Amino acid sequence: MEGLRDRTRRAVRAELAGRALELFAERGFDETTVDDIARAAGMSKRSFFRYFPTKEDVVFGEIETMGEQVAQEIAARPPQEEPWQCLHAVLRGWESRINAQADAMRLVESTPALRTRLLQKRDEARTRIIQALADRGMPPLEADLAAAAAGAALDAVAREWLRTGGSIDRLTLVDRAFTMLRPAFLG
Amino acid sequence: MEGLRDRTRRAVRAELAGRALELFAERGFDETTVDDIARAAGMSKRSFFRYFPTKEDVVFGEIETMGEQVAQEIAARPPQEEPWQCLHAVLRGWESRINAQADAMRLVESTPALRTRLLQKRDEARTRIIQALADRGMPPLEADLAAAAAGAALDAVAREWLRTGGSIDRLTLVDRAFTMLRPAFLG
DNA sequence: GCCATCTGTGGCACTCGGTGTCATATTTGG
């Protein structure tokens, strides 16, 4: 079970993240120092780094373990399901979750340092996904291509959604992108 | 024409890059300070930053303006050529150029900070490529997908090449990956 | 209630990447 220890730790992390996002929204990411955040949450800079490894990470709360989670969800799917179909189904769920924190994503997109960190996270996630697909028996080269293409699909959807001013349902766009790429992964 | 000014500047950059790579090979990237590099090239840390914006950039000499160059090469292709075919042709050429500095790439792959910087560069390049494809009349969503898929192809090829221990010709792998993805971009 | 222990914390000093400033060579052009 989850002990008191972990619960307070999660609470402090949430407090820090909350204060940080407030300050970022007010002054911007670069204009806010770690010391500012720590003081706003009533602690020292040194303690901040006991909860988050870097200043950037304070923004990526839930997305943090995305790679691991996606890999598990892939592994949990029926084994005979087509790999591309499987990816489609799993990432469809994630689209909603990412969509839920649109404001955080806007901040990320407008801040080079955060954008970079996001690229890193995605790269890690992609690596895990490749492994998960390989575990289902997909040949390595195809697994690489499929994982990257799927990531590209989500990315393209996000941009297309911005381009159209949010007038189209994101899940519809996801389905369209995956369908478009489907012919490449039929066997 | 190219004045003396630019030539000496290029020479100093080359000198710095050379010394830096030596030191990185000896001690590793993180264990080498910018001051070490500057001193090895007979100058001050302050001057180093007059030639390279960051410590990482000293490694990416020729790749630096990749995005811009690729975009231009795309624009220079016959206008009626199929977009995917066009991408294939252009990036086929780049594969050779990247392949030529395999040792630098090995350093990059084994150094998180450099790997991150590479991800950034690729992201910039992708943005330019999307624009170049859009200029040819490709619909935005498809251009996004195509650019990302093409990048994925080169990436997948690099990894597959490592997996097979370099026994297969890289250009062959590139062709295979592009052919595999081709059905997704036919119309 | 007492003591040993473990964990969280603050403070401090330190490293290193990166920037602004200024004073001083060095080069360039007339």
Added chain:
DNA sequence: CCAAATATGACACCGAGTGCCACAGATGGC
């Protein structure tokens, strides 16, 4: 030969991140 542009070095400075240590508070056994 002189004046303006440019390159450089030295210095101070900032902020992210780390190692260290001393101290507080909670925990648990006796």
